[in-house]
Amino acid sequence: MFKGFKDFLMRGNVVDLAVAVVVGAAFTAVVTAFTEAFLEPLIRLVSGGGELGGTFVVNGIEFNWAMFVNALITFLITAAVVYFLVVLPLKTVQERRKRGEEDGPADPTEVELLIEIRDLLREGRREEAAGKHAAGGPAD
Incomplete structure (x- = not known):
């Protein structure tokens, strides 16, 4: 039972996937820190600044739309980096292999x-x- 589990863990693609998850989580943390430290205050400043910048109040309940815009920007930056640094290069290599311009795995x-x-x-x-x-x- 444990041998099968060990074999599963030692497969190269499982280790690669684990590394990708860790790097992805670290990258997301960096992007989140950037947007919270720079973009959210900028959004609050543009929307009037002060204590209520980036928010609006309805019947005493505060809606923090700046936080939503911040999360949306974080998602877009992360998605763009994944697309341009992972998806697009892999797609290009696959197309080259289909055309015969690049050798496949040996x-x-x-x-x-x-x-x-x-x-x-x-x-x-x-x-x-x-x-x-x-x-x-x-x-x-």
Whole structure:
């Protein structure tokens, strides 16, 4: 049970995904800090400044529209960076590969395939031997 979980975690794309999530969260924190520190005060200043800048009051309830505009700008900046630094370059590479201008991922060599087969066979033998020992049967 744990071996399958370990194999899942050790796959390259899971690690890449974890790194992407961490970097994405850090980047979002930076963009949020920027918009809260610079853009929200600017919005409040443009909308009249003072204590009620960026807000309006209806029946004693304050609506903070500057905070909403700030969150919207944070989203747009984050989405634009993801699009221009991740989506667009990957799309360009895929289009080049379709046209044959750029090679795709390299196929494994015969030696790499043989090594992989050997390792899988060894692993299968170990599991088989472990199963015999656990069942109390004779070991080879």
